[in-house]
Amino acid sequence: MLRQQFLQEIQASNLMIHSSGYEMLNHISNAIIDGTFTPEAIEQTILSTRGDIYLEKDDAGNPVNPFDSWTEGSIAIIPLTGIMMKYGYWWSYGVDDIAAIISMAYLSEKISAVIIKGDTPGGSTDSLFLLQEVLLNKTKPTYGFIDGMCASCGYIAFSYLDKIYAINRMARVGGIGVFARMIVPNKDNAYYRVVEVYPDESKDKNLPEREAIEGNDSKMKEDLSKLAIYYRDTVTSNRPGISEETLTGKVYYAFEAEGLGMIDGIKSLSQTVKELETLVAKRKEILSII
16 A cells, blocks of 8 residues: 555655655656565654654554653754655655654653754655644744755755754755656556546646646646745745755755855754754743843
Protein backbone atom coordinates (compact mmCIF):
# COMPACT_ATOMS: atom_id res chain seq x y z
CA MET A 1 0.00 0.00 0.00
CA LEU A 2 2.84 2.41 0.80
CA ARG A 3 4.28 1.75 -2.65
CA GLN A 4 1.03 2.80 -4.31
CA GLN A 5 0.71 5.84 -2.04
CA PHE A 6 4.27 6.92 -2.82
CA LEU A 7 3.75 6.67 -6.59
CA GLN A 8 0.43 8.50 -6.26
CA GLU A 9 2.03 11.36 -4.35
CA ILE A 10 4.84 11.69 -6.88
CA GLN A 11 2.44 11.55 -9.81
CA ALA A 12 -0.15 13.94 -8.37
CA SER A 13 2.14 16.62 -6.92
CA ASN A 14 4.26 19.27 -8.54
CA LEU A 15 7.85 19.16 -7.33
CA MET A 16 10.21 21.65 -5.76
CA ILE A 17 13.38 19.62 -5.51
CA HIS A 18 17.08 19.78 -6.32
CA SER A 19 18.30 17.46 -9.09
CA SER A 20 20.08 15.22 -6.55
CA GLY A 21 16.76 14.40 -4.90
CA TYR A 22 15.02 14.00 -8.25
CA GLU A 23 17.41 11.22 -9.25
CA MET A 24 16.63 9.38 -6.01
CA LEU A 25 12.89 9.72 -6.61
CA ASN A 26 13.43 8.37 -10.12
CA HIS A 27 15.36 5.38 -8.77
CA ILE A 28 12.73 4.54 -6.14
CA SER A 29 9.82 4.98 -8.57
CA ASN A 30 11.40 2.71 -11.17
CA ALA A 31 12.28 0.09 -8.55
CA ILE A 32 8.70 0.07 -7.26
CA ILE A 33 7.27 -0.25 -10.76
CA ASP A 34 9.53 -3.14 -11.77
CA GLY A 35 9.15 -4.91 -8.41
CA THR A 36 12.77 -4.71 -7.23
CA PHE A 37 12.34 -2.12 -4.45
CA THR A 38 13.28 -3.40 -0.99
CA PRO A 39 12.29 -0.86 1.68
CA GLU A 40 14.58 -0.19 4.62
CA ALA A 41 12.98 1.28 7.72
CA ILE A 42 14.97 3.98 9.51
CA GLU A 43 14.25 5.35 12.98
CA GLN A 44 14.76 9.11 13.21
CA THR A 45 15.80 10.83 16.41
CA ILE A 46 14.26 14.06 17.64
CA LEU A 47 16.84 16.02 19.60
CA SER A 48 16.62 18.34 22.56
CA THR A 49 19.31 20.46 24.15
CA ARG A 50 18.76 18.27 27.21
CA GLY A 51 18.98 14.87 25.52
CA ASP A 52 17.54 12.59 22.81
CA ILE A 53 13.86 11.80 22.48
CA TYR A 54 11.74 9.63 20.19
CA LEU A 55 8.27 9.99 18.78
CA GLU A 56 6.04 7.55 20.68
CA LYS A 57 2.40 6.52 20.97
CA ASP A 58 0.40 5.39 23.97
CA ASP A 59 -1.48 2.09 24.22
CA ALA A 60 -4.43 3.60 22.38
CA GLY A 61 -2.24 4.68 19.49
CA ASN A 62 -2.41 8.39 20.33
CA PRO A 63 0.79 10.43 19.99
CA VAL A 64 2.60 11.19 23.24
CA ASN A 65 4.13 14.64 23.48
CA PRO A 66 7.81 13.64 23.61
CA PHE A 67 8.89 16.97 25.03
CA ASP A 68 6.90 16.95 28.27
CA SER A 69 9.43 14.71 30.05
CA TRP A 70 12.30 17.16 29.55
CA THR A 71 13.71 19.85 31.80
CA GLU A 72 12.01 23.22 31.53
CA GLY A 73 13.84 25.57 29.18
CA SER A 74 14.93 22.93 26.67
CA ILE A 75 15.39 23.83 23.02
CA ALA A 76 13.96 21.22 20.65
CA ILE A 77 16.08 20.36 17.60
CA ILE A 78 13.80 18.79 15.01
CA PRO A 79 15.17 17.25 11.78
CA LEU A 80 13.87 18.07 8.34
CA THR A 81 16.05 15.77 6.27
CA GLY A 82 15.94 13.92 2.98
CA ILE A 83 13.27 14.21 0.31
CA MET A 84 10.21 16.02 1.61
CA MET A 85 7.07 13.95 1.13
CA LYS A 86 3.68 14.75 2.65
CA TYR A 87 3.26 11.29 4.16
CA GLY A 88 5.72 9.08 6.01
CA TYR A 89 7.40 6.22 4.14
CA TRP A 90 10.01 3.60 4.95
CA TRP A 91 12.98 5.93 5.23
CA SER A 92 11.62 8.99 7.05
CA TYR A 93 8.75 10.79 8.69
CA GLY A 94 6.39 12.59 6.36
CA VAL A 95 6.41 16.38 6.55
CA ASP A 96 2.94 16.19 8.09
CA ASP A 97 4.60 14.18 10.90
CA ILE A 98 7.30 16.84 11.27
CA ALA A 99 4.62 19.54 11.45
CA ALA A 100 2.87 17.58 14.23
CA ILE A 101 6.15 17.24 16.13
CA ILE A 102 6.80 20.99 15.87
CA SER A 103 3.25 21.63 17.11
CA MET A 104 3.93 19.41 20.14
CA ALA A 105 7.10 21.39 20.85
CA TYR A 106 5.08 24.61 20.77
CA LEU A 107 2.47 23.10 23.10
CA SER A 108 4.94 21.75 25.65
CA GLU A 109 5.73 24.04 28.59
CA LYS A 110 9.17 22.42 28.80
CA ILE A 111 10.28 23.77 25.41
CA SER A 112 11.48 27.36 25.23
CA ALA A 113 12.46 27.47 21.53
CA VAL A 114 12.80 25.30 18.44
CA ILE A 115 15.58 24.71 15.93
CA ILE A 116 14.66 23.00 12.66
CA LYS A 117 17.82 21.24 11.46
CA GLY A 118 17.53 20.95 7.70
CA ASP A 119 19.38 18.90 5.11
CA THR A 120 16.93 18.46 2.25
CA PRO A 121 16.83 18.86 -1.53
CA GLY A 122 13.10 19.65 -1.30
CA GLY A 123 10.32 17.43 -2.58
CA SER A 124 6.58 17.45 -3.17
CA THR A 125 4.84 20.84 -3.03
CA ASP A 126 1.92 19.15 -1.26
CA SER A 127 4.25 18.38 1.65
CA LEU A 128 4.42 22.08 2.52
CA PHE A 129 0.81 22.86 3.33
CA LEU A 130 0.45 21.71 6.96
CA LEU A 131 4.03 22.75 7.78
CA GLN A 132 3.31 26.23 6.42
CA GLU A 133 0.25 26.50 8.65
CA VAL A 134 2.19 25.44 11.75
CA LEU A 135 5.13 27.77 11.11
CA LEU A 136 2.91 30.70 10.15
CA ASN A 137 1.34 30.41 13.61
CA LYS A 138 4.50 29.60 15.59
CA THR A 139 4.30 30.48 19.27
CA LYS A 140 7.96 30.17 20.23
CA PRO A 141 11.25 31.44 18.77
CA THR A 142 12.09 29.14 15.86
CA TYR A 143 15.42 29.13 14.02
CA GLY A 144 16.53 27.18 10.98
CA PHE A 145 19.93 25.50 10.88
CA ILE A 146 21.14 24.27 7.48
CA ASP A 147 23.38 21.25 7.84
CA GLY A 148 24.28 20.53 4.21
CA MET A 149 21.50 21.64 1.83
CA CYS A 150 18.23 23.50 2.12
CA ALA A 151 16.70 23.75 -1.34
CA SER A 152 13.34 24.20 -3.01
CA CYS A 153 10.52 23.10 -0.65
CA GLY A 154 12.99 23.08 2.21
CA TYR A 155 13.89 26.71 1.71
CA ILE A 156 10.23 27.74 1.37
CA ALA A 157 9.61 26.19 4.80
CA PHE A 158 12.71 27.85 6.27
CA SER A 159 11.60 31.26 5.01
CA TYR A 160 8.91 31.22 7.73
CA LEU A 161 11.50 30.94 10.51
CA ASP A 162 12.75 33.79 12.68
CA LYS A 163 16.34 33.33 11.56
CA ILE A 164 18.26 30.98 9.27
CA TYR A 165 21.88 29.94 9.82
CA ALA A 166 24.13 27.65 7.79
CA ILE A 167 26.75 25.32 9.26
CA ASN A 168 29.54 26.57 6.98
CA ARG A 169 30.28 28.68 3.92
CA MET A 170 29.73 25.81 1.50
CA ALA A 171 26.26 24.74 2.64
CA ARG A 172 23.82 24.99 -0.29
CA VAL A 173 20.75 27.22 -0.22
CA GLY A 174 17.99 28.15 -2.65
CA GLY A 175 16.44 26.37 -5.63
CA ILE A 176 13.30 28.53 -5.37
CA GLY A 177 11.33 27.14 -8.31
CA VAL A 178 8.91 24.41 -9.37
CA PHE A 179 8.54 21.75 -12.02
CA ALA A 180 6.22 18.84 -12.77
CA ARG A 181 7.06 15.19 -13.26
CA MET A 182 4.91 12.61 -14.99
CA ILE A 183 5.58 8.88 -15.08
CA VAL A 184 4.96 7.97 -18.73
CA PRO A 185 5.27 4.24 -19.54
CA ASN A 186 7.87 3.37 -22.15
CA LYS A 187 5.83 2.34 -25.20
CA ASP A 188 8.42 -0.23 -26.28
CA ASN A 189 8.96 -1.92 -22.92
CA ALA A 190 5.71 -1.44 -20.99
CA TYR A 191 3.93 -4.60 -19.83
CA TYR A 192 0.58 -3.00 -20.50
CA ARG A 193 -0.98 -0.36 -22.73
CA VAL A 194 -2.96 2.52 -21.27
CA VAL A 195 -5.85 3.91 -23.33
CA GLU A 196 -7.65 7.03 -22.17
CA VAL A 197 -10.94 8.29 -23.59
CA TYR A 198 -12.46 11.66 -22.66
CA PRO A 199 -16.04 12.64 -23.56
CA ASP A 200 -16.73 16.05 -25.07
CA GLU A 201 -18.27 17.14 -21.77
CA SER A 202 -14.86 16.59 -20.10
CA LYS A 203 -12.63 17.88 -22.88
CA ASP A 204 -10.43 19.92 -20.47
CA LYS A 205 -9.83 17.12 -17.97
CA ASN A 206 -6.06 16.39 -17.67
CA LEU A 207 -5.56 18.48 -20.81
CA PRO A 208 -2.22 20.07 -19.76
CA GLU A 209 -0.75 16.64 -18.97
CA ARG A 210 -2.12 15.05 -22.15
CA GLU A 211 -0.72 17.81 -24.32
CA ALA A 212 2.65 17.70 -22.54
CA ILE A 213 2.97 13.99 -23.34
CA GLU A 214 2.39 14.88 -26.99
CA GLY A 215 5.11 17.55 -26.85
CA ASN A 216 3.10 20.71 -26.12
CA ASP A 217 3.96 21.87 -22.60
CA SER A 218 2.46 25.38 -22.80
CA LYS A 219 -0.59 24.63 -20.65
CA MET A 220 1.49 22.88 -17.97
CA LYS A 221 3.91 25.84 -17.95
CA GLU A 222 0.97 28.17 -17.44
CA ASP A 223 -0.25 26.10 -14.51
CA LEU A 224 3.24 25.80 -12.99
CA SER A 225 3.76 29.55 -13.32
CA LYS A 226 0.88 30.14 -10.91
CA LEU A 227 2.56 27.87 -8.36
CA ALA A 228 5.98 29.44 -8.92
CA ILE A 229 4.56 32.94 -8.39
CA TYR A 230 2.80 31.82 -5.21
CA TYR A 231 6.00 30.46 -3.69
CA ARG A 232 8.05 33.43 -4.93
CA ASP A 233 5.60 35.77 -3.22
CA THR A 234 5.71 33.61 -0.08
CA VAL A 235 9.49 33.95 0.17
CA THR A 236 9.56 37.69 -0.52
CA SER A 237 6.84 38.23 2.08
CA ASN A 238 8.64 36.13 4.69
CA ARG A 239 12.08 37.61 3.92
CA PRO A 240 11.54 41.14 2.56
CA GLY A 241 15.28 41.76 2.13
CA ILE A 242 15.89 38.84 -0.21
CA SER A 243 17.38 39.66 -3.60
CA GLU A 244 15.17 39.15 -6.66
CA GLU A 245 17.92 37.26 -8.44
CA THR A 246 17.45 34.35 -6.01
CA LEU A 247 13.89 33.65 -7.16
CA THR A 248 14.54 31.84 -10.44
CA GLY A 249 15.63 28.44 -9.08
CA LYS A 250 19.39 28.82 -8.66
CA VAL A 251 21.18 27.19 -5.71
CA TYR A 252 23.80 29.26 -3.87
CA TYR A 253 26.57 28.53 -1.41
CA ALA A 254 25.96 29.91 2.06
CA PHE A 255 28.57 32.66 1.75
CA GLU A 256 26.71 33.90 -1.36
CA ALA A 257 23.26 33.37 0.15
CA GLU A 258 24.07 35.53 3.18
CA GLY A 259 24.85 38.53 0.98
CA LEU A 260 21.64 37.99 -0.98
CA GLY A 261 19.41 38.01 2.11
CA MET A 262 18.59 34.30 1.97
CA ILE A 263 20.11 33.43 5.35
CA ASP A 264 21.11 35.40 8.45
CA GLY A 265 24.64 34.10 8.86
CA ILE A 266 27.04 31.19 9.16
CA LYS A 267 27.23 29.60 12.62
CA SER A 268 27.79 26.27 14.29
CA LEU A 269 24.85 24.47 15.89
CA SER A 270 26.20 25.26 19.37
CA GLN A 271 26.42 28.97 18.47
CA THR A 272 22.84 28.88 17.17
CA VAL A 273 21.65 27.22 20.39
CA LYS A 274 23.54 29.82 22.46
CA GLU A 275 21.90 32.70 20.58
CA LEU A 276 18.44 31.23 21.17
CA GLU A 277 19.18 30.65 24.86
CA THR A 278 20.22 34.30 25.18
CA LEU A 279 17.08 35.44 23.35
CA VAL A 280 14.83 33.34 25.59
CA ALA A 281 16.57 34.62 28.73
CA LYS A 282 16.12 38.24 27.62
CA ARG A 283 12.44 37.66 26.91
CA LYS A 284 11.94 36.15 30.36
CA GLU A 285 13.70 39.13 31.90
CA ILE A 286 11.45 41.58 30.05
CA LEU A 287 8.31 39.63 31.02
CA SER A 288 9.37 39.53 34.69
CA ILE A 289 9.77 43.32 34.71
CA ILE A 290 6.35 43.81 33.13
